[in-house]
Amino acid sequence: MxxxxxxxxxxxxxxxxxxxxxxxxxxxxxxxxxxxxxxxxxxxxxxxxxxxxxxxxxxxxxxxxxxxxxxxxxxxxxxxxxxxxxxxxxxxxxxxxxxFTAGIGVTNLGHCHPHVSRAAAEQVNNLVHLQCSISFHAPYLQLIDRLLPAMPHESLDQFFFWNSGSEAIEAAIKVARQATGRQNMIVFSGAYHGRTMGSGALTRSKPIYTQGTGPLMPGVFSSAFPYWHQLGVSPSTSEEELVRLAEHQLDLILRQQVNPKDVAAIFIEPVQGEGGYVPVPPAFLRHLRDVCDKHGILLVIDEVQSGFFRTGSYFAIEQLTPELRPDILVFAKGVANGFPISGIASNKELMGKLDVGSMGGTYSGNAVACAAGIASQEVYQSGEIGQNVAERSKQLYAVLNGLAESSKTKHLIAQVRGMGLMASIEFRNTSDPLTLEGIPEGTAVPKNIGKRVQEYCLNKDLIILTTSCFDTIRFIPALTVNEEEIDRAMKIFTEAVENVAREG
Incomplete structure (x- = not known):
């Protein structure tokens, strides 16, 4: 410093x-x-x-x-x-x-975790950088050794490290196209995969990320995510019906817009981040696996934000569909607790189709970031992080659900959702009739609820974030958060919501 x-x-x-x-x-x-x-x-x-x-x-x-x-x-x-x-x-x-942002889901172990910072400091005195195309370096290999047993499927046994989530998505695009000999990609409404020209072309959460910069990468088709907003149905629609409607939309894409034999990969977040912290129904993930197997399409699981115990397990798909086999897993953010490193994991067959020299990057798999990643895995693999997420998420959702049920505030709240410490609360919006379900006709609903609640919290020194094009606030604290910190944050947040309810 x-x-x-x-x-x-x-x-x-x-x-x-x-x-x-x-x-x-x-x-x-x-x-x-x-x-x-x-x-x-x-x-x-x-x-x-x-x-x-x-x-x-x-x-x-x-x-x-x-x-x-x-x-x-x-x-x-x-x-x-x-x-x-x-x-x-x-x-x-x-x-x-x-x-309560953790650097937008990056410092999962809290700012300056001593074990991680110590490992990075020690590595600085041994080797700061060795370009990955020159030779192996020990931390790169040791990080792989730590990640292998954490993979959600045993087939994921080859890795490539880059610096950011967007770059990892770019790597997945390259692998998918080279391995299949196909060009096109399918993504889902509400998806966020990055802001670069390739990853930005896959993003469907907000136009701000790529507006005015086109044309972006061609060959990207968007289908409906199984979320009531994306399908134009009420929030109380059953999960089974949401899945049925989303499956139908995907089928139409493959029948009307792009031949399956021209699709290289389907990209999906198991919990949409910028889309509003919306978990995907497990049945829909299984359907995607079946579609991909039928047509020779690769299934790419983007766990950039949901990985590394953010949802309570190493990766969200372990809870949603333990048997699911991703062809490519994309990860970043929490892997090294703030040090810039991301990566993809796939199997030897797919990775083996890459031309030698086609992958690389000046800082890819930086030695200091890898050392921080190794130390982070040691903490994750202690087992106590997952236990804390389970306990603190119950505490968090109890407050959020209480607000959704309270006579003081329930007319403000459309839905509480999420997994683990990747939680959100969506507010009602008079310009969006879907969110008004369940309240008496004529009920006064204030405008700009989320922004007003966020502003109140910021003025009380609590940092929280909005997300999606819908009026949603997300909670993404470090996974080391304790009971008192949840209590303190939720007291401020409750005051903020009740304040908006009073002011109208």
């Missing part, structure tokens, strides 16, 4: 918080917190090589960011964050924020 940021941390108390253990190892988080002022942040410093560092207040740095950071990058607030510990973030002004 530069001396500029270190200056904000001096003379402050230390926090000791138990996290989780791996047999033979104790994971106690001991981290320095910050309560410094912006004046301390502005204190003149020298960098490690004695080059002068700019002297600015926190407000000036925020203004600097607004001036020089790409306009296309949005933010909830213009805070300058200088420290993270567990679920806490600290700003340059000394404000402490309760983070």
């Amino acid at each position: 530069s001396r500029l940021l270190t200056s904000t941390l001096r003379g402050l108390p230390r926090i000791a918080k138990p996290i989780y253990t791996v047999p033979g190892r104790s994971f106690i988080s001991s981290s320095t917190t910050t309560s410094s002022s912006s004046a301390a942040f502005a204190q003149e410093q020298q960098s490690s090589d004695d080059m002068p560092v700019a002297v600015k207040t926190a407000a000036q740095w925020a203004e600097f960011g607004r001036d020089h950071v790409c306009h296309g990058l949005g933010r909830l607030r213009d805070h300058v964050i200088v420290k993270g510990s567990g679920l806490d973030l600290y700003t340059a002004e000394g404000k402490k924020l309760l983070d």
Whole structure:
């Protein structure tokens, strides 16, 4: 950490918080917190090589960011964050924020988990980078060794690491096309697979991610996801009927728009992320496997956000369809707790069809990120993370379901859904009649409920996110969240929802 940021941390108390253990190892988080002022942040410093560092207040740095950071990058607030510990973030002004975003599902083990950070620091002193096309390096191989027993199907035994979820999707596209000799892809309404030209072409959650940048990658067909919004039916529609309708739409795609023999792969998220935190019905996943087997199409499971115990198991499909065989599994986010690494796993037959040299990338499988990934798997594989997700998710859903049933707030809420600590609450919207099911005609429903609730929470120092084109708030805290932190967050959230209900 530069001396500029270190200056904000001096003379402050230390926090000791138990996290989780791996047999033979104790994971106690001991981290320095910050309560410094912006004046301390502005204190003149020298960098490690004695080059002068700019002297600015926190407000000036925020203004600097607004001036020089790409306009296309949005933010909830213009805070300058200088420290993270567990679920806490600290700003340059000394404000402490309760983070229920985990870097959008990345820091699954909390900010700066000591075991992961220690492993990365040790690796920095051994080998920072070795380009993957030059030679093997130990952390790359050791991470594979750690991931192999965690794969949701034993056939997934060859890996390629990249840096981000979008890049991993690009890798899956390349494997699918090269292995099948076909070009076309099928995705689902509400899907989010990335923002690059290939992955962005697969994304169907919001137009903002690719608008004005076309033409995107051709050959992509979109079918209906088994979610009531996507099918234009009421929220109370049975899962069986949702599956039937979605199967029918997929059948029409294959009969009217693209011949199955020209389809390389079907991509699906077992829990849609940007689509609204919507789990896929298990019967629909089984249907996709049957369709793919019938027509020689590859089934690509995108667990970029739902993987690494986010839903309570290593991968969401283990709960939804334990027997399911993905042809390609895509993962990222939680794999290394904040260090940039992503990957795909497939079988030797498919990977063996790739031309040598066709895969690669300057930072692919970076040694430090791999070391962080190994340490993260050690914590995941202790078994205590999954147990904590089960306990804390019950606590979280109890509050959300309580709001949906409360006489004070039920007229605001269309649905509570999710899996594990990938939870969401969708609010009613007068411009969307489907969401008004179950309330008396003429009931006054406020506008912009989600944004107003989020704003209230942000003003109370709780960071939460919206998601999808529907009025939905998602909860995605670190998987190390404790009972008190859930209680604190849910108290603020309940106040926010009740406040909107009173104001109307």
